[in-house]
Amino acid sequence: MGEWREVQLGEVADLLTGFPFKSQYYSDDPADPRLIGGDNIVQGSLRWDNVRRWPHSMTSDLERYWLAPGDVVLAMDRPWIEAGLKRAAIVREDLPALLVQRTARLRGSSTLDNTFLRYVIGSHEFVQYILGVQTGTAVPHISPAQIRAFRFLLPPLSRQRAIAHILGALDDKIELNRRMNETLEAMARALFKSWFVDFDPVRAKAAGRAPSGMDAETAKLFPSEFVQSDMGEIPRGWRVGTVGEFVELQRGAIRQASSAKGSDPVQSF
Known part of the structure; x- marks a missing residue:
């Protein structure tokens, strides 16, 4: 693999878990910092409905829990939902914000680009790893040690940035299309x-x-007057009916798949 090397995530990224904020001190002031926990994280983004806040006056001892742009947050309780892995990257618009317990904050280092880290955490390999190591049935969960133990191939920093730039441009295009x-x-x-x-x-x-x-x-396709019907006024020439009167329902069947010679499998249905 040339200059690529296999590393554990904990060797190249800083991982921090959040603080157990007490609900009796929550703030209603929209100027106070948000509290980011697992409930705020969805697949690739954050949601702010019912967000909790913490008084600025009570943050003097919480310096290490402040989040910064580029940080990656990951839910540690029920990390996987039907929509995907509960992880997101922090942007300036999310701040100021503090990290809540049972939520992991991952931050790059001198050898790991933050944007590349975001794609590592969103990779198929990391998702499959998390699904394989999470424990618990009612509320599946993962530990900091399990996150740190994830192994992956790390390219040199210049290549990380080049890869992240290309993937970022594709993500921007996908978001624009969406x-x-x-x-x-x-x-x-x-x-x-x-x-x-x-x-x-x-x-x-x-x-x-x-x-x-x-x-x-x-415009010619529309009439110029209404008539009364069981549902009230409708355009003249139109009628009220059920879906079954206008649509033919046909149940399909899957035929036995057939194959064709070639380098790729081909199925016909």
Whole structure:
């Protein structure tokens, strides 16, 4: 592997577990620091609904529990949920924040880039390792020693940064596409509601106006008046019915898979 070397995570990363904050001292002041625990961590991100806060006036002895940008946090109780591993990277917008007990904070070192560390913790190998070593049935959990014992191949620092840069660019593209999809889905829902729930094109034509947001050919598809039905007013020419009246349900079957010669397996269904 050239300059790559096998290491234990604990050899190249600093791991800290959180402080047992007492609930009777929680703060309601939005200016006070957040408390980050396992309940705040989901797959790759943090959630702030019902977040707890701690009074700034009581932080003088908690210096080591302050989180910093680039820190990776990992839930130690029930670390795996259906959506994936409960881990996230801290960004400036999350701060100020303090680390809660039963939550691990991982931080890079002079030999481990923080961003590369984030991808190590999110890797398939680390996830499978955690699933294999976690203990407990009602509430599966992992220990600091188990996290530190994870072994992986570590490239030189320059390569770590190059790899992290490429993966970061891909993540940015994925996030951009996700946001675009959310926007398009919201637009589609709004359009469907306008056309087929609120009947805006029909109401516009009934009032003698041209429907907005559509061309003349599309506007021709909508009537210009309503009729009464069991569900109230509906566009003339439309009718009320059940899904079964308009959709044919056909149950499928999986055929026996067949294979073709080649370097890759091929299945036909």
